[in-house]
Amino acid sequence: EAQVTQNPRYLITVTGKKLTVTCSQNMNHEYMSWYRQDPGLGLRQIYYSMNVEVTDKGDVPEGYKVSRKEKRNFPLILESPSPNQTSLYFCASSAGHSGANVLTFGAGSRLTVL
Amino acid sequence: AQSVTQPDIHITVSEGASLELRCNYSYGATPYLFWYVQSPGQGLQLLLKYFSGDTLVQGIKGFEAEFKRSQSSFNLRKPSVHWSDAAEYFCAVGREGSARQLTFGSGTQLTVLP
Numbered sequence: 001e002a003q004v005t006q007n008p009r010y011l012i013t014v015t016g017k018k019l020t021v022t023c024s025q026n027m028n029h030e031y032m033s034w035y036r037q038d039p040g041l042g043l044r045q046i047y048y049s050m051n052v053e054v055t056d057k058g059d060v061p062e063g064y065k066v067s068r069k070e071k072r073n074f075p076l077i078l079e080s081p082s083p084n085q086t087s088l089y090f091c092a093s094s095a096g097h098s099g100a101n102v103l104t105f106g107a108g109s110r111l112t113v114l
Numbered sequence: 115a116q117s118v119t120q121p122d123i124h125i126t127v128s129e130g131a132s133l134e135l136r137c138n139y140s141y142g143a144t145p146y147l148f149w150y151v152q153s154p155g156q157g158l159q160l161l162l163k164y165f166s167g168d169t170l171v172q173g174i175k176g177f178e179a180e181f182k183r184s185q186s187s188f189n190l191r192k193p194s195v196h197w198s199d200a201a202e203y204f205c206a207v208g209r210e211g212s213a214r215q216l217t218f219g220s221g222t223q224l225t226v227l228p
Contacts, residue, residue, distance in 0.1 A: 004157070035218075040123070042204060042218040043158075090157060099208025099216065100146045100165060105157035 002027045006091050006106035013081055014114050021076040021109050023091030029104070031097040032074035033058070034066065036087040037108075043090065049074055050097045081113040116141040116207045120219035127195050128227045135190040135222050137205030146208040147188040148216065149179055153201045161203075164188065175199070200226045 004025045013019055025032065033048040035058075045058030049068040063085055065077040074093075078085060089109045094101035117140045127133055139145055146165050150158040162173025169181040179190045188205060202223050206216040 040220055042118075042120075042220040044218075045216075092158075098210055100210065101208075102148075102160050102163065103158075103216065105150075105159070107155070107157045 002104065004091055004093055004104050004106035006109045008109060009107065010110050012112045012114065015082055016080050019078050019081060021089060021111070023074045023076065023106060024072050025093040025104070026072065027093065027104065028071065029093035029095050030071070031095070031101065032068065032091065032093045033103070034074070034076050035090045035092065036060065037090060038087050046076070083113050085111065086113045087111060116145060116209055116217050118205050118207050118217055118219035120205055120222050122222045123220070124223045124225070126225040126227060129197050130194050133192045133195045133224070135203050135224070137188045137190065137219060138186050139188065139207045140186065141207055141209060143209070147181060148206040148208065149173065149177070149190050150204045150206060151201050152204065158204065161190070195226055197226045197228065200224055
């Protein structure tokens with residue numbers, strides 16, 4: 001089944017404790033992206049990647065890092081999480097990287113930073 | 115830069131009633147327009163999309179949307195709502211040549227009364 005898999009689905013952590021949210025897709029998609037969803041704000045893009053070793057900032061990249069060493073994986077790294085990073089995170093992928101491409105989303109990762 | 119406005123934060127309808135969710139966009143050229151649905155605990159799923167051609171597009175689950183250039187709108191409609199349609203709905207706009215892909219609206223939460 002074609003899918004985007006995120007882990008963990010739920011995580012509670014404390015301020016400053018580094019964490020990584022993994023994202024993997026099995027569709028050989030070139031484009032991958034991370035969004036955060038907050039009430040009343042919709043989805044905002046954190047980082048995106050157009051291919052292996054090619055990443056760029058989205059609208060809200062502060063406090064996050066990403067890497068794209070393999071085509072299928074695009075982990076989101078929070079080096080020193082803070083409470084304002086408490087949010088619902090989605091990874092998504094698409095075959096191409098123009099605005100006409102349909103995104104396939106993961107099920108989401110709910111992160112709470114205490 | 116493009117933007118998307120969903121003026122209704124929350125809508126409540128009775129099962130069997132008709133539904134219209136509003137979406138207005140701001141973009142200089144012809145945009146790519148999408149509606150996604152997010153069911154509780156799930157990722158986002160594409161309902162329908164508009165790129166060009168016929169301004170009335172059909173999607174999954176009996177939904178349709180109409181692109182009105184003069185009003186910069188892309189409203190989502192369904193003639194008869196089912197209880198399983200209760201979810202959050204997001205309108206999104208993409209543009210050609212943009213690797214940042216989509217800009218999402220803030221979402222409309224739909225409640226369906228029995």
